[in-house]
Amino acid sequence: MINLIQVLDATQFCKDTAGLWYVVGSVVTVIQWAIPAIIVLLGTIDLGKAVVAGEEKQIKEAQGIFIKRLIYGIVVFFVVMIVKAVFGAVGKGGATGNVCFTCVADTDECPTKE
Numbered sequence: 001m002i003n004l005i006q007v008l009d010a011t012q013f014c015k016d017t018a019g020l021w022y023v024v025g026s027v028v029t030v031i032q033w034a035i036p037a038i039i040v041l042l043g044t045i046d047l048g049k050a051v052v053a054g055e056e057k058q059i060k061e062a063q064g065i066f067i068k069r070l071i072y073g074i075v076v077f078f079v080v081m082i083v084k085a086v087f088g089a090v091g092k093g094g095a096t097g098n099v100c101f102t103c104v105a106d107t108d109e110c111p112t113k114e
Helices: 006-007 010-016 018-053 056-091 099-105
Strands: none
Touching: 006 010, 010 018, 010 099, 018 056, 018 099
16 A cells, blocks of 8 residues: 655655656756856857848847847856856755755765765
């Protein structure tokens, strides 16, 4: 017979699925660094094409787009950083902490080997 309390125990669930949460945390970290880098790279390519074309109007448009992309990249980076900080704060709460939140916020602290 299945013990219902054991099934509903979130701490045990998180410990049992720590590998999954480690993967989620790794994906979040990749998003934090890769998306802004790709956005800046694409903006640089567009600006470079406009400069090579040599038309003042295209350069101005490309500059505007580049600045918007820089802002988007910064926003993505900091939103992910804030989400990870919140997850880290929640994960460190309680006597034992919550493995789910800890693994998402900081993959180095994730007890995947238990």
